[in-house]
Amino acid sequence: MGLLTFFASLIIPGIFLFRLIARTSVWSFIGLASAYALGSSFVAISLFFYFFIFHFSASPYLNLVVWLPALMLGGLDYFVSRSGRLVKSGLSPATLGRASSGLAKLSVFKKITLAIIGIIFMLNLLVLFGRAISQPAASFDSLSMWSFKAKAIFFQSSVDFNADSPLYLGGGGHINYPWQIPLLQYWLSFNVGVYDDLRTNWIFIIYFFALLAAMFSFFKERLGYFQAVILSFFFFSLPLVFYHASNAYADLPLAFYLVLAAVFFYRWLESKRREEAALAGVFLGLSFWIKDAAILFLPAFILAAWLGAGRRLFCRQILGSILAAVLAAAPWLVFKAAYSLGFANVAPGLVFHPAALLSLLASMFVSYSWNIWWFIVLFFALLSLRQWPRNRGLAFAWSLFFFSWLILMLVFVFTNAYQYASDQTAVSRSLIPLAGLSFLAVGLSIKDRL
Amino acid sequence: MSAWFGFFSLDSLSTINIISGYYIGPVPVLFLFGGLALAGSFCLLFASDSGRKRDFLSIFLLVWLAFSIFWTINNVRNIIFSRLAFGQDYDNKKIIRVCSLGDFEGRLCRIFSFLDKSLSDCQPGSRVYIDSPDELKIYLQYYALPQWLPAPSRDRAECLIQYH
Numbered sequence: 284m285g286l287l288t289f290f291a292s293l294i295i296p297g298i299f300l301f302r303l304i305a306r307t308s309v310w311s312f313i314g315l316a317s318a319y320a321l322g323s324s325f326v327a328i329s330l331f332f333y334f335f336i337f338h339f340s341a342s343p344y345l346n347l348v349v350w351l352p353a354l355m356l357g358g359l360d361y362f363v364s365r366s367g368r369l370v371k372s373g374l375s376p377a378t379l380g381r382a383s384s385g386l387a388k389l390s391v392f393k394k395i396t397l398a399i400i401g402i403i404f405m406l407n408l409l410v411l412f413g414r415a416i417s418q419p420a421a422s423f424d425s426l427s428m429w430s431f432k433a434k435a436i437f438f439q440s441s442v443d444f445n446a447d448s449p450l451y452l453g454g455g456g457h458i459n460y461p462w463q464i465p466l467l468q469y470w471l472s473f474n475v476g477v478y479d480d481l482r483t484n485w486i487f488i489i490y491f492f493a494l495l496a497a498m499f500s501f502f503k504e505r506l507g508y509f510q511a512v513i514l515s516f517f518f519f520s521l522p523l524v525f526y527h528a529s530n531a532y533a534d535l536p537l538a539f540y541l542v543l544a545a546v547f548f549y550r551w552l553e554s555k556r557r558e559e560a561a562l563a564g565v566f567l568g569l570s571f572w573i574k575d576a577a578i579l580f581l582p583a584f585i586l587a588a589w590l591g592a593g594r595r596l597f598c599r600q601i602l603g604s605i606l607a608a609v610l611a612a613a614p615w616l617v618f619k620a621a622y623s624l625g626f627a628n629v630a631p632g633l634v635f636h637p638a639a640l641l642s643l644l645a646s647m648f649v650s651y652s653w654n655i656w657w658f659i660v661l662f663f664a665l666l667s668l669r670q671w672p673r674n675r676g677l678a679f680a681w682s683l684f685f686f687s688w689l690i691l692m693l694v695f696v697f698t699n700a701y702q703y704a705s706d707q708t709a710v711s712r713s714l715i716p717l718a719g720l721s722f723l724a725v726g727l728s729i730k731d732r733l
Numbered sequence: 734m735s736a737w738f739g740f741f742s743l744d745s746l747s748t749i750n751i752i753s754g755y756y757i758g759p760v761p762v763l764f765l766f767g768g769l770a771l772a773g774s775f776c777l778l779f780a781s782d783s784g785r786k787r788d789f790l791s792i793f794l795l796v797w798l799a800f801s802i803f804w805t806i807n808n809v810r811n812i813i814f815s816r817l818a819f820g821q822d823y824d825n826k827k828i829i830r831v832c833s834l835g836d837f838e839g840r841l842c843r844i845f846s847f848l849d850k851s852l853s854d855c856q857p858g859s860r861v862y863i864d865s866p867d868e869l870k871i872y873l874q875y876y877a878l879p880q881w882l883p884a885p886s887r888d889r890a891e892c893l894i895q896y897h
Contacts, residue, residue: 396794403801410808513794520801525808654800659793729790 285475286482290489292474293467296353297322299360304565305558312500313546316493317562320543324569325352326470327463328614331572335462335618340441345473393509400516407525414529415484424456425531430480431455433468437478452622459624461615463572464533484529487536491528494539494719495519501546502726514726521718523652523711533574534712538719540570541580545683545723548584548604552591552676557600564604568611575626576713579694581608583686591679629699636701643695643704646711653718660684660721667728680724687717 297318301309309318326349333339333348389397432453436442443450452458453465467486472478495515502511518524527535544566551559567584570577588601619625647657664681671678691713695704703709 396798399798403798403805406805407808410805517797520797520804522804651800654804655793655796662793 286471286485289471289474290485292349292353292470293322293326294318295322296325296356299353299356300325302360303356303363304562307558312496312503316497316500316539317543317547317566319489319493320540320566320569323467324463324572324611325356327466327572330466330470331462331614331618334436334442334466336614338442338444341436341473349470389509397509397512400512404516404519407520411488411525411528415488416481428456428460429464429531429533430468430483432462432465433472433483434478436465436469437472452624457628459619459626459628460533460575461572463569464531464536468531480531483531487527487529487531490536490539491524494535494542497539497543497546498719498722498726501549501723505730506726510726510729514722514729517654517656518719518722521653521656524715524718527712527715532712534576534715537570537574537577538716540566540573541577541716542719542723544570544584545680545720548588548591549676549679549723549727551600551604552679555600557603560600560604561607564607565611567604568608568613571612572615575628576716578626579690580687580716583683583690586686587679587683590682591675593675629702632699633697634699634701636696636705639695639701639704639710640692642707642710643692643714646707646714650711652711653714656718656721660725663725663728667724670728677724677727680720680727684717684720684724687720691717 294315297320298309300321301307301314301318304321305314305317308314329348329352330345333345432455435450435453435455439450442453445451448454453462464486468483471483471486475482495518498518499511499515502514506514524535544563547559547563547566550556551563567577567581570580585605588604589597592601647653664685667677667681671681694700695710700709703713
């Protein structure tokens with residue numbers, strides 16, 4: 284029951300927020316996935332204000348802190364909805380017309396392929412659920428940081444602001460890291476009544492499925508049912524992504540928010556509805572609450588938006604989207620500045636370690652964490668190169684991926700973060716958000732080609 | 734460069750992928766297959782019609798499915814074996830018996846899991862196996878004994894450390 288209350292407390296305010304910002308119906312895969320993202324950030328930020336800004340201790344009134352604003356959002360949504368109807372879908376009729384119909388029209392070969400995919404999917408679903416109910420998060424960063432901080436608040440009932448305490452600002456490794464993931468683990472435990480590592484697994488599994496839902500929705504609207512299933516299955520069956528579906532790390536949730544930002548930006552390119560651009564900005568800003576690595580993607584998004592939208596549209600509409608991003612991230616960034624937390628985890632200064640590039644490439648092309656995905660990306664990147672000038676959507680998607688990869692590579696080669704590439708501790712998982720973005724680019728290339 | 738030259742070696746491949754913990758024999762062959770498909774696609778890149786490109790998509794799909802089948806078998810095998818292994822004894826390993834209920838057990842299991850040893854099913858009375866008590870001691874002190882842990886759990890932890 285506690286678990287259900289927890290997820291209801293995320294999705295209900297998320298639905299209201301989505302309706303208020305997007306002005307479209309929430310009843311679609313992308314709508315519900317977005318609602319989960321908005322709702323989980325909304326609850327985490329509410330708890331952040333409660334514990335970190337107002338310095339309150341946990342109490343039964345904490346329910347009011349979460350549920351009262353949710354009810355107020357519901358009321359606001361009710362009054363706003365009375366003044367104007369929601370748009371059924373933000374997509375243009377041309378885009379919707381391109382999406383082909385469902386299972387009935389598929390050839391026998393495609394049906395057999397789908398059957399094989401279905402079997403593999405179901406077996407791995409059982410594996411994933413088996414892991415969720417039997418294996419607590421055990422990886423180092425979860426043990427020492429993401430789950431550690433959640434436990435610090437749960438067992439201490441408050442945040443320690445004494446700088447001499449080992450539990451200062453939650454303790455554990457990296458006190459400068461953002462709080463959405465630990466606060467969601469805390470909030471789940473608060474609802475359940477005990478701290479249970481097995482039950483917190485579900486937070487990450489739902490993020491995983493929400494990301495899959497967002498991708499499936501994006502591909503189905505643009506490529507049709509069959510290609511959408513294939514690409515979504517590809518993402519589902521990436522070994523490293525699958526592993527991160529239940530290991531209580533922040534990389535997969537970060538990928539989720541960045542993919543949503545990219546999806547809504549692309550939808551804005553199609554429809555030019557300001558609401559889509561605003562949502563893209565909000566998701567980009569909220570990604571700062573997930574993991575500090577979000578800052579690496581900000582310049583990539585700005586550059587890609589410039590290329591995708593063109594200078595005139597960029598200045599007229601995208602600057603508003605950037606403002607939305609800044610507003611969404613502002614409380615955390617101000618807090619960071621106030622407590623001198625910063626973004627870096629390594630010694631400052633520039634270095635040069637070209638071997639880190641080799642580690643990065645080995646992670647992409649040699650390890651079997653990715654199946655043959657990066658070969659496929661390379662194939663479509665070359666194939667699509669000539670289409671960039673005449674297809675702004677394609678230019679946006681590929682340049683977003685390319686700039687993100689470039690920034691990541693520069694960080695590993697030219698800063699002291701090279702050590703995380705050399706010892707293979709962080710380089711592979713730092714590619715997870717990139718993998719999400721690359722799926723959008725490949726999907727759009729398929730749309731453009733076939 | 735050794736990682737590239739070791740591409741065809743099963744051992745090196747499994748070393749690279751410590752994080753996933755998987756060990757799948759035919760993977761290098763599948764990667765080779767994928768590489769050949771890619772090389773072939775480059776040859777046809779600038780002189781192919783959309784039908785041929787669809788053929789290459791089919792090749793990618795087949796390679797992917799072949800890999801995924803092995804990956805699935807391995808996933809299923811791992812989760813079954815990781816359950817069955819809990820009941821076995823290994824004479825050359827040190828044994829710790831987790832003696833009572835509480836938050837501490839869950840914490841202990843995570844520590845063992847981090848040490849990449851057999852993961853207990855986190856039930857009271859179950860056994861876990863380690864071969865590095867010093868390392869365990871460090872992690873118990875650092876991670877399992879924060880201030881908020883109730884006193885009885887602290888006592889049990891110290892008792893366990895002295896056990897070695």
